[in-house]
Amino acid sequence: MNTDQPFFRFNPNAYAEGRSFKCSQEVCEVCSRPCVWKYTGSIYAVATPIVCARCIAEDRLGAFLDDGLFALHDIEIVGAEPALAKEVLQRTPGIACFNPYEWPVLDRAPLAFVGYGEDEELIALPGARAAVEERFGEFGWDYAPSQYTLIFKEVNGDRYRVVIDLD
Ligand SMILES: [Zn+2]
Numbered sequence: 001m002n003t004d005q006p007f008f009r010f011n012p013n014a015y016a017e018g019r020s021f022k023c024s025q026e027v028c029e030v031c032s033r034p035c036v037w038k039y040t041g042s043i044y045a046v047a048t049p050i051v052c053a054r055c056i057a058e059d060r061l062g063a064f065l066d067d068g069l070f071a072l073h074d075i076e077i078v079g080a081e082p083a084l085a086k087e088v089l090q091r092t093p094g095i096a097c098f099n100p101y102e103w104p105v106l107d108r109a110p111l112a113f114v115g116y117g118e119d120e121e122l123i124a125l126p127g128a129r130a131a132v133e134e135r136f137g138e139f140g141w142d143y144a145p146s147q148y149t150l151i152f153k154e155v156n157g158d159r160y161r162v163v164i165d166l167d
Helices: 053-057 061-065 082-091 128-139
Strands: 021-027 034-039 112-116 149-153 160-164
Touching: 034 053, 053 061, 128 149, 128 160
Parallel strands: none
Antiparallel strands: 021 034, 112 149, 149 160
16 A cells, blocks of 8 residues: 555545645654645635645644634535544535535435546446436536536445536
8 A cells, every 4th residue: 555645535526637636745743754745725724734645644734723623625514424524524525616515425425526527438437427416407507528527426325416516
């Protein structure tokens, strides 16, 4: 396992190009080591230090910020086990979004963000497109690939949920 590139179960594709990290030798302000993977997402806190993937995964950011309520997401998360909700908010790299949204939860477990509606390979997976079509249908829209469609999937299951994030 590459410890400079820890896996985030609620954002498993966080290292994909243009997502939550970029390769960088800048020094992480939390652990004082070269980042390797520098976080490029938002930090909702008073300070926004340069931080590496390791420090997010290993829960060092809250102590550094001296802020137990900081978050890496502009979301609401309702009905999840508190420890899992905290893992999403503080130990899962954030997802760029235009508006605050509600992170999907099923059976008290947060789902994982797996990608956007413009990702053809993702949409081809069983269940993914159906979930998007169902959500679009609630708005009275026809299906279309869209970067504004956030797709979530159960960590230990195959159910999908879809969030529409319009700008
Ligand atoms: Zn660090």
